[in-house]
Amino acid sequence: MAEAIQKKLKAEVEKYALMQKDVSKSVSARQKLETQLAENNIVKEELDLLDSSNIVFKLIGPVLVKQDLDEAKATVAKRLEYINGEIQRYETLLKDFEKKSEQQREILTSLQQDFQKAQGLAAGKV
Amino acid sequence: MANKGNTDLEDLGGVVRLREENQKVVKNCESQIQHWKKVLDDYEALRDRLRTLPDQLCYEIMVPFGSLAFMPGKLVHTNEVTVLLGDNWFAKCSAKQAQKIVEHRMKHVGNQLDDVTKTMKNFEARVGFAKELETMSANKGDYVDIREEVGNNDSAITKGKQRIAHKPNSKPKMDVVFDLKEQDEEDEGKSGDTGSRKGIISEEELWARLDELERLEELQDEQDRFSDNAEVNGEESSSSSEEEKETDAAPPVNGSSLKPSWSSVPHGVQPLTDRKREEEDGSCLPTIFFSHMVEPKKVRINTGKNTTLKFSERKEQKENSKRKKKNGHSNGPSHHELHRITTPADIYRLFVDVKNGEPIPRKSILKSRSRENSVCSDTSESSAADFEERRMIGRSFSHDELTHSDTSDGITEEDSPTAVPLQTPSRFEAFSGLVVEKDPMPSGVPHLTIVPPALPTILERKQEEVAPDVPPPEQAPKRVSKFKAARLQQK
Numbered sequence: 001m002a003e004a005i006q007k008k009l010k011a012e013v014e015k016y017a018l019m020q021k022d023v024s025k026s027v028s029a030r031q032k033l034e035t036q037l038a039e040n041n042i043v044k045e046e047l048d049l050l051d052s053s054n055i056v057f058k059l060i061g062p063v064l065v066k067q068d069l070d071e072a073k074a075t076v077a078k079r080l081e082y083i084n085g086e087i088q089r090y091e092t093l094l095k096d097f098e099k100k101s102e103q104q105r106e107i108l109t110s111l112q113q114d115f116q117k118a119q120g121l122a123a124g125k126v
Numbered sequence: 127m128a129n130k131g132n133t134d135l136e137d138l139g140g141v142v143r144l145r146e147e148n149q150k151v152v153k154n155c156e157s158q159i160q161h162w163k164k165v166l167d168d169y170e171a172l173r174d175r176l177r178t179l180p181d182q183l184c185y186e187i188m189v190p191f192g193s194l195a196f197m198p199g200k201l202v203h204t205n206e207v208t209v210l211l212g213d214n215w216f217a218k219c220s221a222k223q224a225q226k227i228v229e230h231r232m233k234h235v236g237n238q239l240d241d242v243t244k245t246m247k248n249f250e251a252r253v254g255f256a257k258e259l260e261t262m263s264a265n266k267g268d269y270v271d272i273r274e275e276v277g278n279n280d281s282a283i284t285k286g287k288q289r290i291a292h293k294p295n296s297k298p299k300m301d302v303v304f305d306l307k308e309q310d311e312e313d314e315g316k317s318g319d320t321g322s323r324k325g326i327i328s329e330e331e332l333w334a335r336l337d338e339l340e341r342l343e344e345l346q347d348e349q350d351r352f353s354d355n356a357e358v359n360g361e362e363s364s365s366s367s368e369e370e371k372e373t374d375a376a377p378p379v380n381g382s383s384l385k386p387s388w389s390s391v392p393h394g395v396q397p398l399t400d401r402k403r404e405e406e407d408g409s410c411l412p413t414i415f416f417s418h419m420v421e422p423k424k425v426r427i428n429t430g431k432n433t434t435l436k437f438s439e440r441k442e443q444k445e446n447s448k449r450k451k452k453n454g455h456s457n458g459p460s461h462h463e464l465h466r467i468t469t470p471a472d473i474y475r476l477f478v479d480v481k482n483g484e485p486i487p488r489k490s491i492l493k494s495r496s497r498e499n500s501v502c503s504d505t506s507e508s509s510a511a512d513f514e515e516r517r518m519i520g521r522s523f524s525h526d527e528l529t530h531s532d533t534s535d536g537i538t539e540e541d542s543p544t545a546v547p548l549q550t551p552s553r554f555e556a557f558s559g560l561v562v563e564k565d566p567m568p569s570g571v572p573h574l575t576i577v578p579p580a581l582p583t584i585l586e587r588k589q590e591e592v593a594p595d596v597p598p599p600e601q602a603p604k605r606v607s608k609f610k611a612a613r614l615q616q617k
Contacts, residue, residue: 039212042234046211046227050219057208057216064216072215079213 002118009111016108019101026097030090037083044076138263145256148249155246162239169232173225180205180221 047056047069056072057064067075182204189199207224209217219227467473 036213042231043211043213043215046230049226049230050217050223054223055218059214059216
């Protein structure tokens with residue numbers, strides 16, 4: 001009885017570990033997006049500061065490509081929106097993962113209790 | 127003290143961990159602050175450089191060549207600066223524009239720095255709190271945490287036993303008072319009501335007492351009357367004598383005492399005497415007596431004997447309720463016997479239907495002719511029927527008690543049909559328990575022969591009674607007529 005519970009416990013622990021990984025992945029991705037968001041905000045603001053006399057380049061690989069200011073501004077704006085959307089998506093994912101991990105945690109605790117009881121019984125018997 | 131020490135250590139451990147975690151956060155914040163400060167400084171320098179750069183048209187500088195060499199060179203187009211805006215975006219700007227960008231960035235960095243410093247301060251406060259908690263739990267600081275260990279069942283706290291909270295309105299012990307309660311139940315006149323009787327008993331008891339006394343008087347009068355008119359048949363001579371005995375014995379006893387005092391049924395006598403005693407004692411035990419409520423109407427079986435069976439409404443109900451309760455009871459004290467069927471009267475007492483508040487005796491199973499003088503009529507003839515009833519009941523009771531049939535009993539049993547409650551339109555609540563007894567009526571008497579000793583029989587009879595309810599009433603009167611004729615002749 002105790003062994004069975006132990007095996008179950010191990011399986012559940014593994015599941016929980018996987019869930020935690022997912023959670024952490026989503027968290028890190030969200031953080032990256034956050035930084036990108038901040039950066040793009042700054043770029044947008046600085047582009048606003050510039051006027052048409054300034055030439056804007058975009059670094060694509062090793063090449064600096066000339067860009068139109070307005071185009072650049074639009075591009076940056078689009079990128080910002082895209083980043084915001086990505087952040088939202090990742091937030092929902094994160095919530096789901098959190099819930100799942102919570103459930104898993106509960107299962108784990110209950111199993112642990114059972115295991116301890118079984119252990120106690122076994123110890124008593126022995 | 128050891129326990130306390132352990133708890134302290136545990137608490138200390140937790141507090142220490144808290145403090146450590148908080149300190150980590152604080153350190154992290156500090157490093158971040160440093161980083162941002164550095165950035166800020168760099169931007170400051172850059173700004174300065176940008177300010178001075180356009181002063182000259184070109185500068186001679188030592189250009190870094192790889193990581194280890196420098197080359198003399200000239201810095202031209204001092205006003206043209208390519209600014210990295212972020213996210214792989216570049217913009218060629220003048221120095222001044224670049225300055226603007228730099229200032230903008232510096233603003234941003236300053237904001238970041240402020241946030242980090244705020245968090246650091248927050249966590250520093252937490253660290254301080256954790257430190258204080260640590261010192262307190264260790265009882266080192268000025269403030270001491272007062273604690274008192276609670277021991278479960280360490281010592282006897284309360285004197286005496288621990289009381290169990292009883293549910294409200296829970297019934298206390300019933301056994302001791304059981305018998306008495308039965309009596310009380312009788313008095314209350316409730317049919318099958320086993321609810322709380324206590325409050326109601328007293329009042330009901332009083333009323334019952336009054337009724338009892340009234341009926342007693344009536345009974346006595348009737349008994350006196352009937353003893354004069356007692357008819358004796360050849361076959362029923364013994365029974366008549368018994369009837370006389372019974373009538374003599376009856377008056378002092380309440381109606382339930384209508385049990386013939388058979389010599390063969392010593393037990394039957396007992397209830398009689400007991401009832402007597404009960405009656406005499408009066409005050410404490412309620413007794414059942416049969417008497418008509420308003421007018422003395424007698425229900426009797428026309429067996430040629432004048433017997434009166436009087437019932438009181440209440441008593442009927444009481445008996446019914448009692449019987450329902452104690453169907454399996456045997457040989458209890460005298461007041462238990464009310465449920466027992468010792469006389470034929472008891473049977474009819476038992477099986478009384480309560481309709482419209484009045485207990486109406488069940489219809490007799492006898493043929494109509496035998497019912498002429500019984501039940502409804504208020505004649506002396508009915509008394510005979512009553513007596514027969516009582517006899518039957520007594521016999522059945524004897525069966526119940528002794529589980530054997532006496533020869534004398536056997537005869538009468540065959541004759542008298544049991545459970546033939548007649549419908550008394552009159553006020554007799556009593557039982558119409560008419561046992562219509564006809565001498566040679568083997569057909570109508572399957573019931574009594576069936577009488578098994580146990581109480582269940584009564585129930586069976588009850589069921590049987592219910593069945594033949596309809597046909598008998600009309601048959602009874604016809605049957606009665608025979609005996610009536612005989613009686614008339616005898617008279």
